[in-house]
Amino acid sequence: MKRGSAAGWAFVTVLALLAIGAGYWARKQNAHPATTTSPEATAPTASAAEEAHPSFLYGRITTVDGVTYEGRLRWGRGEEAFWGDYFNGAKKENPWAALVPPERRPKERRPIAIFGLEIAHRERPVDLTRLFMARFGDIARIEASGRDVRVTLKSGTGFYLDRFSASDFDDGVRVWDGARGVADLDSLRIRAIELLPAPRSGAAVGRLHGTVRTRQGEEFSGFVQWDREQCVGSDQLTGHTAGGERSVRFEAMRSIARRSDDSSLVTLLDGREVVLSGTRAVGQGNRGVYVDDLRYGRVLVSWGGFERVEFTPDGSGPAYGDFPPGGPLTGTITTRDGRHLTGRLVYDLDESEFTETLDAPSRGVDYTIPFGLIASIVRSGAEERGAQCARVTLRSGQELQLDCAGDLGQGNAGMLVYVADGQRPEYVSWTDVVQVALNRPPAMYPPLDRR
Structure with a gap:
């Protein structure tokens, strides 16, 4: 899921700050060098780069010292390894929230109960904190500067993440460099990562x-x-x-x-x-x-x-070139009062690209579906958590009945629609949405930059 409670993220942020501080102190003491060479690199040769099969993550890393590494990549030294894997982080802020009229800011109802009986309820603003998720195959570049981590998609759209919140960037990267061998790079030593297709095809990998x-x-x-x-x-x-x-x-x-x-x-x-x-x-x-x-x-x-x-x-799975550039989400919203609003969309005051995902569960399975695969979303109107509340029709024609949770639940912050290329969007609350019909992703859109 791409959202979290304020208290939960505050706790995670404190832990991240403590971990980063501990890592910095250790480096000052030379207890754990920021860049290490793994046992696999005892005799580095040029053939290491040739082992990079196109399905493996591959790229060029520049450190804060200006040193460059290029080769096969694996995040966290033993985690994400392929282009279909997801890079995760926490967005610094939600720029779309400022485009919603203050009196229409979404709220959620919280019951007050004694011995299981509801005696009252209170309303509070919906948490607009959002996480970032993107397949590595959709990313062009990752850059770190101060408190910011900027992720640029192939489409040109940029997102700014909070470096001091838990994210995959904090995990560091292992790189198989043809000249330098295998190196484990700490995130604090990384200035930029440029993701690239592997220049040559190595042996097929034993992917699960x-x-x-x-x-x-x-x-x-x-x-x-x-x-x-x-x-x-x-x-x-x-x-x-x-x-x-x-x-x-x-x-x-x-x-x-x-x-x-x-x-x-x-x-x-x-x-x-x-x-x-x-x-x-x-x-x-x-x-x-x-x-x-x-x-x-x-x-x-x-x-x-x-x-x-x-x-x-x-x-072995798709190569970097198998992920085409995405673009801004477009389609038509049908409202409960019968209006049809067509234009560029921002779903849940968060997702604005076809490569971003709809996240919702059903019967013990969490679905992470790129919007580019979705033809329409039809709400049933149910609001109870765990209820089947939406029919999602894929471009293949298959229909999914998904639960009223995640991106389909009461925490959904609503939609923005840029009608007729308007400079300021129209806001539609989630409870007023009946159907979202999405266009097919076009080949190219002008880039955006969203902090």
Whole structure:
């Protein structure tokens, strides 16, 4: 989800400041150098750059000291590795909020209850804090300056993120440089990251792919990230067995099935079975399984909704050039009083690009759907959290019934519509929206810059 409570983000920000301060002090003491060379780089050669398959993240990093690294990238030293993965952060502010008349600023109703009985309620402004999400394949450049991290999309649109809030930029980057070897770069040493297509094609990678089945009987197929992190065959799953702790490489697995709340049954390629328990990744601490299903963009199957995953080999995934530049969101809003407003749109006072996403759950699955895949959104009018409140029709013709939560819930801050290229948009509250019909993404739009 792209929003969070003010208190929650304040807590995260405090933790981020403490972590950054601790990291800075450690560097001053030379306890943990900002740039280190991994054991993989004991004998760096030019062939390291040739190992970058087009499906891997690839780019050029410039440090604050002016040193340049170029090669395959992996965020957090063991996390995001592919162009379809998402870069996350916290937007510094919401520029769209200032375009809503003060008297029409969205509010949410909060009940006051005693022993489960509502005795009153209060209204307070909807939290307009928004997070940033973009696929790496949609990003052209990431730059850091002072408190700001500026992310520029391929379309030319720029977003300013708060460097001192938790984000993927804080995790640092591992780079496989052909001349310098493998280096782990701390975020405080990075000035700019320019994302680029790999200049040559290396060997195909062992990316995790398979079909995930939910406890509701739904199936999602595509590239997989177990526990939101492990995504290549060389990654390992660790747990406790009757004989002690054991780690199993994903490339040796045929399937993983939920055995209990706190354990998983791993079936190996040779048919042997291993029960793993006692660690976060194999039990209820698991953060869920991402599946890049081409029908929807990306889904997250929670541990509570997960039943099993069957791994199947199926290529390495899209290259950087497979992600075309997006552009501003356009379409028609139908209101409850029968008006039809056509023009450029800002959804939920946040999403303004076709490459941004609609985030909403359904039956234990969180959908992250790029607006470019969506033909229309029709509201049912239900406001209860967890109710089926919207029918989302995809450009493929498939319909999804999604819950009244996330970008479809009562926290939705409404829509801005720039009618007939107007300089000032018209505001439509979420409760007044009946349907959102989206245009197909055009090839090119003029760039924007949004702080």
